[in-house]
Amino acid sequence: MGDDVARPAEGRQPAAPVSRGQIARRVRILRAASELGAREGLASVQMHDVAKEAGVAIATLYRYFPSKPYLFMAVLEWHIEQYLGGHESGQGNGRKNLAPADADAAAEVAELLITLSVKLLDSPLLASAVALSSFTEYATAVPARIDIVDSALGQAILRLLGADEASETDRSRARLLIYGWWGLFVAMLTEEISTEEAETNMRLAARLLLTP
Template sequence: MPRIAEGRPAAKPSSTEQKDRHRRILRAAAHLGAEHGFDHVQMNDVAKEANVAIATLYRYFPSKVHLFTSVMRWRVGAYELEETPTVDDPAGGVADLLIRMSREMSRTPKLALAMIQGNSLSYAMGSRDSALDDERFTRIVQHAAGIAEATPDTARQIRLIVSCWFGTLVSLLNGRFSMGQAEDDIRAACALLLRPLEPDSR
C-alpha cells in the first residue's frame, strides 16, 4: 500500500514561478493518471512530463498519495463559487452539480479512480488533505443548494449526500451502473436527503 511520507510536510508555492511549476505537475499527473491509473504512474514520469526536477516534485508532493489527492482537490476547486447563488430547488441544484461532476469524471475513468484511490488512502491514513472531506467541497455542495450558512442539520444532510454520491460514483466508474442509473440515484438521494428535517420528537 502506498504510504504518505512522514515528517516531510508539503511545501506551498508562493511565487509566480513556483505556482506555474505546481500547476504543471498537477496537469502532468492528471494526464498520466488518465492513461495509466494510480498504480502505474511513476513519480519520475510525472516530473519528466512537467519538466521539473524530481526533488521539486517531492517538495510539493511528498508521495503519490499526496499528488493524486491534490489533483482531486484541484479538479473539485473548479466548481467553487465566490458567492452563494439564489436557488429555487436545493435538491435539484445539488443533483445537477453532482451529475455534472460525475459525467466529467466518467470521461477519464482511470484518472477518476486514481484520484479516488489517493483520496481514500489519504483519509484512511489520517491526513487532513482528503479532498472530499474538506471545507471547500462542503462549501461547493452547500452553495449548489443555495445555503449561505449551514446549520448542524443541513451540514449532516450534505455529509450524507456526499457519501451517497461517492458510492454511486465508484459504482459508475467500475461499470456497475450506467450513467442513467447513476443520475437517477443521485437525484433520488438529493430529493430524499434535502427534505426539511422533521423536529426531533423524542
C-alpha cells in the same frame, strides 16, 4: 526501492505554494499527473515521470505531494475546482449558473453532482487513478486533513443551499451528499450500476437530505 513507494513525510504537512512561481509549479505538476494518469493509469505512472513532465525536480514534487496517492487525490480536487469554476461562471460546460434562492436546491445539487461524475468519467483511466488513490492509506504521511465540507465541492453545495452561515445541520447534509456522490461515482466507474441508476439514486439522496 521504486519511486512509486510513498516517501515518509516525517509528520510534516506538504508545502503550501505561496509565490506565483510556486503556484505555477504546483499546477504544472497537477497537469502532468493528470495527463499521465489519463494515458497510463495509476499503476504505470512513476513519480519521476511526473516530475520530468512537469519540469520540476523530484524533491520539489515530493515537497508538495508526499506520495502518489496524495498526488492523485490532489488531482481529483484540482479537477473538481476547475469544473466548479466553469459551473459557477456558466462557462465551458453548457450548464446554467447557480440557482436563485427560490429554485429547487435539491434538484440543483443533484444536477451538479451528476454532471461532475460525467465530467470525471470522460477519462476512465484517470477516474480509476483517483478512485484507487482514495482507498490507499496515506493518512500517516499527511496526518491533518480538512473537513470535506470545507473543500471546494462542499462549499459549492452550501452556496447552492443558500447557506451563507452554514449550521452544523447544513454541514452534515453537505457531507452526506458528498460521501453519497462518491460512492455512486465509484459504483459507476466499476460498472456496478448504470449511469441512469446512479443519476436516479443521486436525485433521491439529494431530495431526502434536503427537502424539509
